Structures are given as C-alpha cells and as structure tokens.
Amino acid sequence: MAAADVSAALITAPVPLSDWLVALPLAIPVLAGAVLVLLRQQLKQPIIVAVAALLAMLVTDIALLARVLQQGPVVMYMGAWKPPFGIVFAADVFGTSLATLATFIALLATIYSAADVTWAERRFGFYPFLMLLMAGVTGAFLTGDIFNLYVWFEVLLISSTGLLLVGSKKPQIDGALKYGLLNLLATTLFLVATAYLYGVLGTLNMADIALKVRAAPADTPLVTIAVLYLVAFGMKAAAFPLNFWLPASYHAPGAGVSALFAAILTKVGIYALIKTEVLLLGPVSAHFAPVIAAVAGATMLTGALGALAQSELRRLFGWLVINGIGSMLMGLAIGGEAGLTAGIFYALHSMVTMAALYFCGGLVEALAGTDRLTQLGGVQKRAPLLGAVLLILSLAVAGLPPFSGFWPKVLLVKAGISAGSGGLVLVLLASSLVTTIAMGRVYLFAVWRDAPDAAAQTGANGPRSPGASVLLPTLVLTVLVVAIGLYPMPVHELAARSAAGLLNADAYSHAVLGGAP
Amino acid sequence: MMGTVIFRTLSPLISALTLMLAVFVTLRGHNDPGGGFIGGLIAASAFALLGLSHGVPAVRQALRFHPMSYAGFGLLLAVCAGLLPIFTGRSFFTALWTFPQVLGVEIALSTPMFFDIGVFFVVSGAMTSIALSLEQRGGGV
Numbered sequence: 119m120a121a122a123d124v125s126a127a128l129i130t131a132p133v134p135l136s137d138w139l140v141a142l143p144l145a146i147p148v149l150a151g152a153v154l155v156l157l158r159q160q161l162k163q164p165i166i167v168a169v170a171a172l173l174a175m176l177v178t179d180i181a182l183l184a185r186v187l188q189q190g191p192v193v194m195y196m197g198a199w200k201p202p203f204g205i206v207f208a209a210d211v212f213g214t215s216l217a218t219l220a221t222f223i224a225l226l227a228t229i230y231s232a233a234d235v236t237w238a239e240r241r242f243g244f245y246p247f248l249m250l251l252m253a254g255v256t257g258a259f260l261t262g263d264i265f266n267l268y269v270w271f272e273v274l275l276i277s278s279t280g281l282l283l284v285g286s287k288k289p290q291i292d293g294a295l296k297y298g299l300l301n302l303l304a305t306t307l308f309l310v311a312t313a314y315l316y317g318v319l320g321t322l323n324m325a326d327i328a329l330k331v332r333a334a335p336a337d338t339p340l341v342t343i344a345v346l347y348l349v350a351f352g353m354k355a356a357a358f359p360l361n362f363w364l365p366a367s368y369h370a371p372g373a374g375v376s377a378l379f380a381a382i383l384t385k386v387g388i389y390a391l392i393k394t395e396v397l398l399l400g401p402v403s404a405h406f407a408p409v410i411a412a413v414a415g416a417t418m419l420t421g422a423l424g425a426l427a428q429s430e431l432r433r434l435f436g437w438l439v440i441n442g443i444g445s446m447l448m449g450l451a452i453g454g455e456a457g458l459t460a461g462i463f464y465a466l467h468s469m470v471t472m473a474a475l476y477f478c479g480g481l482v483e484a485l486a487g488t489d490r491l492t493q494l495g496g497v498q499k500r501a502p503l504l505g506a507v508l509l510i511l512s513l514a515v516a517g518l519p520p521f522s523g524f525w526p527k528v529l530l531v532k533a534g535i536s537a538g539s540g541g542l543v544l545v546l547l548a549s550s551l552v553t554t555i556a557m558g559r560v561y562l563f564a565v566w567r568d569a570p571d572a573a574a575q576t577g578a579n580g581p582r583s584p585g586a587s588v589l590l591p592t593l594v595l596t597v598l599v600v601a602i603g604l605y606p607m608p609v610h611e612l613a614a615r616s617a618a619g620l621l622n623a624d625a626y627s628h629a630v631l632g633g634a635p
Numbered sequence: 636m637m638g639t640v641i642f643r644t645l646s647p648l649i650s651a652l653t654l655m656l657a658v659f660v661t662l663r664g665h666n667d668p669g670g671g672f673i674g675g676l677i678a679a680s681a682f683a684l685l686g687l688s689h690g691v692p693a694v695r696q697a698l699r700f701h702p703m704s705y706a707g708f709g710l711l712l713a714v715c716a717g718l719l720p721i722f723t724g725r726s727f728f729t730a731l732w733t734f735p736q737v738l739g740v741e742i743a744l745s746t747p748m749f750f751d752i753g754v755f756f757v758v759s760g761a762m763t764s765i766a767l768s769l770e771q772r773g774g775g776v
Contacts, residue, residue: 132724141727148714155707198720198729207727246707 129198139182140194140207143175143217143256151249164245165232171249172225175256179218186214187615191629193262201631202323208262208630212462212616216389217259219466223381223473224252226591230477231374233587239284247284250277251378258386262630264312264398265322267390271305271354278383281375282367293370300363304353311346318343325630327398328623340402347394348403348410354387355443358416365424365436369489373480376432380439381473385465388446395450396458396620404453411451415545418444422552426559431479431489434560435472438515441553442468448530448546452537458617459610460529466609467514467522467602474595475511481592482508482564491560496569505565507596512557514599517550522602525610638688646688653681661755662748671751675758682759683766691771702764709756716749 150171154164161167186192186209196205209217228248235244254273261267275298282294316322318338319330331340353360364384368376395403395410403410421441428434442464449461481504482497483489498505514521527550534543602609619626657678664670682702686694698705720729732745 129726133726135721135724138721138727145714145718145727148710152707152710152714156704156711157707158703159701195726196728198726243703 127200127203129195129200133194133198136185137192137194139178139185140192140209140260141196142178143182143221144207144253144260146171146175146178147249147253147256151246151253154246154249155243158241158243158246164240165228165235168228168245168248169225172221172228172252175252176218176221176225179214179221179256182209183211183214183218186211191619191626193630193632202321202326205266206262206323206325206630207260208325208626209260210616210619210626211612212393212619213259213389215466215612215616216385216469217256219469220255220259220382220385221252223469223595224248224255224378226477226594227374227378227381227473229587230377230480230591231372233585234372234374236285242284242286243280244284247277247280248378251281253277255382255386259389262324263322264315264324264327264394268305268308268312271308271386271390274383274386275301275305278379281379282371285371287370290370293367296363297367300353300360304350304360307346307350307353311343311350314339314346315343323630324393324398325627328400329627329631331399332401332623340399341405344395344399344402345406345409347399348391348406348413351387351391351394352413355384355391355447356387356417356440357413357443357447358420358440361417361420361440361443364440365428365433368436368439369430369432373432373476373483377473377476377480380435380476381469384439384443385469388443388465391447392450392458392461392620396453397623397626400621400623407451407453410447411539411542414444414447414451415542416444417441417447418545418549419552420444422549422556425556426552429491431483431491431494431560431564432476434491434556435475435479438475438553438556439468439472441549442472442515444549445526445530445546448534448542451542452530452533452539454533454537455614455617455621456529456533457537458620459613460526460533462616463529463606463610463613464526466613467526467599470595470598470602471511471514471522474507474592474599475515477588477592477595478504478508478511481588484588486564486569491563493570494564495567497565499568505561507592508565509561510596510599512554512561514603516554516557518554520600520603522599522606522609524603525606529610643688646684650681650685653684654678657681657755657759661751664751665745665747671754672758675755675760676762678755678759679762679766682763683770686767686770691767694767698763702760702767704760706757706760706764709753709758709760711753712756713750713753716746716753719746 150167154167158164182192191208191210194207195201196207250273254270254277257270258267258274261270279294279298282297283290319327321327321330334340356364368379418441421437421444424437425434425441428437445464446461449457449464482494485497485501485504486494488494510521514523517523517527527546530546531543657674660669660677661671661674664674682694717728720726720731723731730745730747732743734741734743
C-alpha cells in the first residue's frame, strides 16, 4: 500500500530549540503530573516534584516572555502540520504575561497549601490535579487554535473540579456540584459556538479566523457567534448575571486552592473573552459594545454589593473577584488601546491581589478559628503583621493609592471619560466606594475590634500560629502589590503591549501563518 | 448468578482473549479502525470481568501495581513520545518513523505508536481503577 505524499502539508524546515519554549511550559506539568500519579505511593514528599515542576515552568515562561517581548509572537506548529490545518501554539504578549503570572501564583499557592494538604488529600491526587490544572491554564493561554482552547478549558474544568472535591467534605461536594454543572454548561456553549464558527468560516486557527472574519461578506452570521462566545466566556469569568456559582464554590476548598482559583480561573475566562471578541471578532463585537458595557456595570455593582452583604470571609472575597471581573469587562467595553490596556492591567493586578487576599483570609480564619465576620476579631492584638497585610490588601482591592489597584482604575476612568462612557465611570467609582466600605467592614470586625467572647473561646482551643511556609507566600504577594503601586511602569508596559498586539490582527496573523499558504 | 461454576471457569479464558484483542486493536489503530483509546477500554472490560468472577482483590494482586499507576505510566510515555522530536530539531509531537529489519521482517516503529500505547495505558488504567472500586463497593452488580 503506497503511502500518500504528505510532505506538502508538513513544515520541513528545522525548528530552532528556542521555539520549544512554547511547548515546554505545557509538557513540564503534564510530565510532573504523570510522575506524581505513577509514584504516588512511593513518593514521600510529592510537593518537591510539584514545586520543582512549577519552578521549571516559571523559568521557561519568563524566557518565553522575554522572547515574545523582543520579537513578537513565538509560534510552534504541533506535529509540524502547516496551519491552518494543524494545531498551532502561538504565544503573544497577552497570553504569555498571564501564563507567567499564573505560574508564579501557583508556585506560591503550592507552598502555602503544603501545611494544609492532608494525607488523604494527597492520596486522592491533590498534586496531580494541581499539575493538570496548570497544564490546562498554560495551554489555554498559549494555544493559537480555538478548538484546542476548548480542550484546555475541559482540562481546566476536570482538574479544578477534582481539586474542589479532594477531601470529600460536605460543603466541597455542594460547591463542586454547582461549579461543575454551570461550567460544564459554559464549555458546552463554547463548543456549540466553535462548531458554528467552523461551519461558517471553515477554520479553527485563530490567526486564520481573524483574517477570514475581516474578509467575510456582510451577511455572515458572525454577531450570533460573537454573542454565543460572550455568554460562554462570561459564565466562565463569572460576569453578571451568570456569576452566582463563584461565591457558592470558591470558599469550599482550602485557602491555598481558593486563592489559586480566584487568581487564575476567572482570568482564563476573561482572557478567552478578550481574545475572541477583540483579536478574532473585533469588527463584529463593536455592534454589541453597549451590551458588554451593561454587563460590565452590572457585574461591578453586584460584586461590590454582594461583598457588602456577605458575612463569611471567603464568600465575601468571592464577590470581590466578581467586582474585579466587572472592571476588566469595562476595559473591554470601552475598547481601543486605552480601554484594553486598562482592562488587562486590571487583570494582572487582580490576579496578584486576589491571591494575596485569599492567602491572608486563610491566615485570619486559622488564627480566629472561624470565618464569620460576626465572630472574628482581635487580629490586631494577636498578629499585628497580619492586620497590616489585610489593610494593604483592602486598600489595593478598593483601588486606593499607593497600591496596585489604583493605577488600572485611573486608566479605566481616563479611558472611559475620553471615550464618552461617563455612565460606566460613575458605576466604577460608585462600586469602588462600596468595595472600600465592604473591606473597611472586614478590617473593622476582623482586625480592629477585640475578639468577641465566643471567638476568644474557640481561638483559645486551638489558635494556630502561622508557619513560615504560609506567611512567606502572603508577604511576597503583598510586597508585589505595594511594588506595583509604587512603580507601575513595567506592568503598564506589558498591558499596553498586550493591547497593541490584540488590536493588530494583521500582524498576529502574519506572524502565525507566516510563509504558509 | 455471578458465582456460578460456568462463569468462574470461563471468565479467565474470556479475559485473556479480551486482553489479546485489546493489544491487537491498539496496534492496528494507526491506519485501520482501532487505537489506544478503544484498546484501553477493551482491556479495562477484561479486568472488570475478572473482578466480577474472582473478586477485586484477586485482580489487584494480578495487576501488581495500582491501576492509576498504569495510567500515570501511560501519560509519561505519551508525552515522552511527543518530546522525542526535540532531538531531531522538529516540532512537539512530530511523527518520527523508523523501519528496522528484525529477522528479515520490516517492523514499523514510530512515535505515534508509542503515543497510542501511552493512551492505551491511560485509558485502561483509569477505567480499570473506576471499575474495580465500583465492584468493591457495590457487592452484587
């Protein structure tokens, strides 16, 4: 049987070793996960493998980011099949910055949860799930193929549901059910939208989609597809009115895992949303910008009001995540380079701050033995450093200077005013005020006042003084929050380059499709 | 029902045949219908059958390692097959082929084959793990 000549469809030029930077951040966690599953009874300290893998990922991510900043998108054609038929990995500034930051936070979260993870949780695969989660996150941020993005979303969903369930406590099962079902619905919607897109344009390669959308005849039903993506990714990102799964599930696992979820998972949704609505379907999504604006405003307000109404610490933080998603959506709604820069800056800030806040919340809960605001108290007396950290993070979340939340909000206000969306700016400022009050309430109850009797009793039973492995990640992130606030230029540069890359679809398509026909 | 003499006598034979079929289906999968996924499912059904007739502990003992360890091994094998092209200056997951002559017979070895064998282990390991723990818990099926 003569084999068909397939060489015409293959890339035959040798691939420089540096291009492997795109594939390695993905291969490393999968390899580490495989080793962790294979040797789960032999390994006494599986965390060492996990931390080593995350460090290796971080190094490759940083090297990749340096290369992307220098020479534009780095592309690898998987299996050497030429685009638009093969699956392409295309690292641009936007995806690579988010992947790098996500890996950094995952490293800290792993160290943070080391003391928390029980033997049973290890037995049921905490670390393999963590590795799989990071593979999914990295894959989603680096892929250049929309169906492949769907696959990474599935990987993310499976591994995050696994992480939610590890331990099998009742609130975890309750949270995982809500999380799993609603996210499954979102990924199914994503799949439907992608099938529709493929039916209309006949391609799944993002660069090729960007080109074909811009050349498509006017009667192509692209608005339908763009709105389907908006609903699917909006659900993933917990945008109003599809946000209720988030506060119902994020408090269920240990503080380290909820920090990881709050920092990363919704941002993958925002990333996918911005990438499809700007880079791929940019000319189309301008038609329903008012819808995005309304969603953004409603998300900001519900997030802030929800935080004000909550009385459990980590559920309250969940609403703050939603509030941040609203601000990022506002950047998308304003659009243009200024709006997107502000939105992406906000995403980077939010990843760091929310992770730090969940870390800090975990410490406060461990100290007081409760997560109810009504029973918390006395942190200032027992752990003044923790009180100071919580104050800094509260101000950062509310967007007050001189912390990291201030600059993206300034940029958002500026972009909003110059784009003539004064209403959104008003909502942003109002929601910031409500957030300030909500966080002031947390600070007042948890830190400032003396511990109420009930809490003092439970605290006396078993006050756990935090160890270095828990304190250090919290402090590192808090220092980062202050540093970004005092010296925002590098982060602004990353956000601005990301936005410029998203708006220049031609350059992206050219870099990815290159010399291919 | 499950403990009848006929079933207990025949099930090792059927399991052995099923495992051979699984290997056959996996290896023919490159150009013909089959492949690691289907092969893995067939292999898992063989172990599940043996678990019904001879009890789960017997199957676990016969497997020597925990089924999930097989799945981890398969994942390792599949990714390593994808990483091999790094040494020849090609992309991730590029297919590499070699045709050595063994005793005058040409044998086609390739990275996709090792990837497929990896998939076989992932699927058979994971499905066997699920099936055995269900059988252990459920008592009568």
